[in-house]
Amino acid sequence: MNENELFEFADFDETKSEHIAAPRYSYWGSVWKTFFRDRFTVFVSILLLFLICFAMIQPMISGYDPLVAPNVNNPSMRLQAPSAQYIFGTDNVGNSVFDAVWAGTRNSIIVSFVCTFINMVIGIAVGAVWGFSKRLDRIMIEVYNVLSNIPYLLLAMILQYILGAGFKPLIITMCCTDWIFVAYFIRTQVMIIRDREYNLASKCLGTSTGTMITKNILPYLISVIMTYISRTIPSYISAEVFLSYMGLGLGAKNASLGKLISQYTSYMNSYPHMFWIPVFILALISISLYIVGQKLSDAADPRTHM
Amino acid sequence: MKGYIGKRLLRSVLSLIVIMTVVFVMVFSLVPRDNIFKNDDTFRKLSAKPDDKRDYVLRTWQNLGYLDYENLNTYCADLYGAGSEATQACVLSTSDEAKAFVEEYEKQGYTIDYLTVSGQPYAYKDLPVISRLFSWFANMIRIDHPWAIQDETNPDLPRGISLGTTPTGGPAIKCSGCVYKYQLYTDSRFPFIHQNFITLNFGTSYPTYRGIAILDVIFDTQGKDVKREVTFETGQTGETGIIFGTCQYKSTLDRLDRNKFVDNYASCMTQKATPSMVGISFIMGILAMILSYGIGLPVGLAMARNKDGIIDKLGMVYIIFIIAVPSLAYIYIFRYMGSSLFGLPIVFPTLGPENWRSWVLPVISLALPSISSLMLWMRRYAVDQMNSDYVKFAKSKGLNQGEIFRNHILKNAIIPIAHGIPASLAGCITGAIITEAIYSVGGMGKMLPDAIKQYNNSMVLALTFMFAGISVVSVLLGDIILIWIDPRISLTEKEGRS
Numbered sequence: 054m055n056e057n058e059l060f061e062f063a064d065f066d067e068t069k070s071e072h073i074a075a076p077r078y079s080y081w082g083s084v085w086k087t088f089f090r091d092r093f094t095v096f097v098s099i100l101l102l103f104l105i106c107f108a109m110i111q112p113m114i115s116g117y118d119p120l121v122a123p124n125v126n127n128p129s130m131r132l133q134a135p136s137a138q139y140i141f142g143t144d145n146v147g148n149s150v151f152d153a154v155w156a157g158t159r160n161s162i163i164v165s166f167v168c169t170f171i172n173m174v175i176g177i178a179v180g181a182v183w184g185f186s187k188r189l190d191r192i193m194i195e196v197y198n199v200l201s202n203i204p205y206l207l208l209a210m211i212l213q214y215i216l217g218a219g220f221k222p223l224i225i226t227m228c229c230t231d232w233i234f235v236a237y238f239i240r241t242q243v244m245i246i247r248d249r250e251y252n253l254a255s256k257c258l259g260t261s262t263g264t265m266i267t268k269n270i271l272p273y274l275i276s277v278i279m280t281y282i283s284r285t286i287p288s289y290i291s292a293e294v295f296l297s298y299m300g301l302g303l304g305a306k307n308a309s310l311g312k313l314i315s316q317y318t319s320y321m322n323s324y325p326h327m328f329w330i331p332v333f334i335l336a337l338i339s340i341s342l343y344i345v346g347q348k349l350s351d352a353a354d355p356r357t358h359m
Numbered sequence: 360m361k362g363y364i365g366k367r368l369l370r371s372v373l374s375l376i377v378i379m380t381v382v383f384v385m386v387f388s389l390v391p392r393d394n395i396f397k398n399d400d401t402f403r404k405l406s407a408k409p410d411d412k413r414d415y416v417l418r419t420w421q422n423l424g425y426l427d428y429e430n431l432n433t434y435c436a437d438l439y440g441a442g443s444e445a446t447q448a449c450v451l452s453t454s455d456e457a458k459a460f461v462e463e464y465e466k467q468g469y470t471i472d473y474l475t476v477s478g479q480p481y482a483y484k485d486l487p488v489i490s491r492l493f494s495w496f497a498n499m500i501r502i503d504h505p506w507a508i509q510d511e512t513n514p515d516l517p518r519g520i521s522l523g524t525t526p527t528g529g530p531a532i533k534c535s536g537c538v539y540k541y542q543l544y545t546d547s548r549f550p551f552i553h554q555n556f557i558t559l560n561f562g563t564s565y566p567t568y569r570g571i572a573i574l575d576v577i578f579d580t581q582g583k584d585v586k587r588e589v590t591f592e593t594g595q596t597g598e599t600g601i602i603f604g605t606c607q608y609k610s611t612l613d614r615l616d617r618n619k620f621v622d623n624y625a626s627c628m629t630q631k632a633t634p635s636m637v638g639i640s641f642i643m644g645i646l647a648m649i650l651s652y653g654i655g656l657p658v659g660l661a662m663a664r665n666k667d668g669i670i671d672k673l674g675m676v677y678i679i680f681i682i683a684v685p686s687l688a689y690i691y692i693f694r695y696m697g698s699s700l701f702g703l704p705i706v707f708p709t710l711g712p713e714n715w716r717s718w719v720l721p722v723i724s725l726a727l728p729s730i731s732s733l734m735l736w737m738r739r740y741a742v743d744q745m746n747s748d749y750v751k752f753a754k755s756k757g758l759n760q761g762e763i764f765r766n767h768i769l770k771n772a773i774i775p776i777a778h779g780i781p782a783s784l785a786g787c788i789t790g791a792i793i794t795e796a797i798y799s800v801g802g803m804g805k806m807l808p809d810a811i812k813q814y815n816n817s818m819v820l821a822l823t824f825m826f827a828g829i830s831v832v833s834v835l836l837g838d839i840i841l842i843w844i845d846p847r848i849s850l851t852e853k854e855g856r857s
């Protein structure tokens with residue numbers, strides 16, 4: 054074979070150069086595209102959205118109030134098995150478990166979302182600067198040592214004496230010192246990548262500290278932060294269980310998933326559905342939150358976009 | 360680096376003092392004092408006798424360390440001796456001594472008030488937080504010396520230090536006139552050489568574990584005495600659980616003491632069957648920690664290696680289960696499985712700490728959440744590393760998957776995990792609240808919540824101080840480990856950089 058048989062001339066085609074050119078890249082556009090590529094993720098997101106909407110709307114219709122028990126003097130109404138009228142049965146004072154569970158879900162979701170939001174915003178902002186500045190580290194380490202070692206229960210007790218029981222006091226209790234843990238976590242992460250070569254190079258080129266934190270370091274940490282958030286939201290629901298157990302939760306006026314679970318623990322053997330239904334709802338919400346968070350964190354990594 | 364650690368330790372001491380100041384203010388100024396009597400039966404019974412009730416309230420507050428309280432009865436009894444006729448005349452509200460009492464304590468800055476029925480004066484004074492804090496730190500370290508005991512009933516107590524042996528045979532440095540008889544001694548207990556020269560003192564516990572020193576509550580062995588045959592210094596033999604090294608001075612001896620001891624050092628601790636609260640929590644925590652690192656790290660790494668494979672999916676199911684189900688629920692499920700499938704005891708005291716079977720379920724329950732979080736983070740960090748350029752480079756150079764993981768990814772992914780190891784070690788000492796409650800383990804977990812609920816103020820202060828000290832040190836150790844395994848990180852400012 055000679056050269057003419059091995060090679061052939063190609064025509065110049067302008068349209069082909071359009072195809073092989075780098076596509077237009079938008080970061081958040083790619084994040085959503087990667088996120089919604091997976092059908093399972095879409096399904097879980099819709100489920101989560103539905104659960105949250107239902108938990109917000111259902112208590113408004115039922116008007117459930119843990120202090121109002123119209124059937125308390127009617128023994129036949131107590132501890133009924135699930136039926137068409139009472140989908141999850143009734144509890145020990147004759148109230149519908151269905152209403153109680155959704156009212157509790159709503160309150161628990163509100164508390165954990167608000168607490169996570171506040172703690173994350175403060176924690177990430179403080180942690181990023183803390184990890185970056187060695188001078189600040191000296192002071193902040195001691196602030197961390199002080200804040201993280203004040204007994205949480207003592208603080209919760211005192212805040213409840215001062216503020217009373219309810220939403221605001223509980224949220225203040227949970228946010229009062231917790232942001233320092235987020236900040237400490239972020240600080241360690243920032244410290245690990247702060248001295249990496251690309252950041253040293255960036256610094257040599259005269260990048261300002263603010264730009265380095267927002268453009269070089271935080272995008273690198275998005276996956277870690279998303280993983281952290283997806284664990285934190287359920288953990289606040291558990292923290293509420295613990296505080297309710299200690300008598301420092303939302304108080305008698307408000308239902309909460311944590312309070313229901315610790316109340317119904319005593320029925321675990323006699324009426325197992327009462328214990329397992331709130332656990333199941335809590336698990337469903339936590340799992341969907343977790344999966345959405347994980348998928349978001351995977352999608353947030355620009356290296357998965359290509 | 361050494362300079363950095365030294366300075367940081369110094370600053371840690373400062374922050375410990377700040378923590379204690381904050382907690383002192385919280386305990387003594389912010390917690391309402393009247394709440395203490397909410398569930399007190401004695402208080403309720405006294406509601407018909409306002410004088411006795413007032414006396415009881417003030418006495419309790421004094422015991423809890425809120426204030427100094429003086430009343431006419433003890434004032435008179437000190438002057439004339441309890442029960443004498445002069446005392447009975449003295450305690451009347453119109454007596455001259457009552458006036459003297461008022462004058463004396465008013466001068467010292469006490470608040471004077473009068474009981475509603477008898478009209479007797481009484482005096483009380485709140486201690487300022489700063490002086491309270493100062494005396495707490497000042498009394499914390501106690502150095503023993505031959506003039507430590509000043510006992511009026513025993514003026515001929517010989518004073519001096521000598522060499523000798525304990526009744527069980529170990530060589531010891533003995534002291535007469537000190538609080539402890541044996542200043543330095545050896546015996547068969549861990550760590551074999553013990554000293555009593557410098558002791559820590561955090562006060563006594565009240566109202567729970569009433570009258571016992573805080574450190575004894577936490578560190579003393581629990582349960583029944585372990586007895587053994589011993590020849591006492593008096594020549595008598597008998598079965599006893601006494602640890603002779605711990606004997607302290609006791610001013611009045613009874614007949615039993617005289618049979619066993621030749622001198623006044625007769626207040627001793629005994630060896631008991633169950634490890635101390637700290638001991639139990641620590642053993643359990645260490646076992647759970649070994650288990651969780653032993654399982655969590657390799658499984659997390661395997662999950663990253665088979666990303667989106669079957670191991671990854673199964674691991675994810677486990678992680679999600681632990682995160683989603685509240686700990687109360689999954690510990691119950693697990694306990695039920697363990698007892699019905701393997702016949703393991705459902706509570707710790709059934710077989711006791713001597714039997715390994717009672718440890719299995721609590722240790723595994725304690726390890727379940729930490730396994731899941733270690734798996735999660737190990738996977739996350741390893742997956743983040745897998746996409747980095749150096750891994751692609753190693754792959755293109757022809758290294759196989761195993762080599763890349765062992766030599767490159769593991770080393771980088773383990774850095775943030777190693778940072779947390781000292782903190783999880785510290786967590787072993789503070790104990791686990793829920794696990795210990797479900798299995799009825801007599802460990803440290805319940806101590807702080809219980810002490811807060813029972814207003815056991817000296818216990819709250821001592822535990823806060825100890826836990827804070829441990830955690831401050833563990834934060835420092837974590838940072839040292841971080842720079843030790845990753846030389847790229849530096850904690851100090853380098854020359855020429857701002």
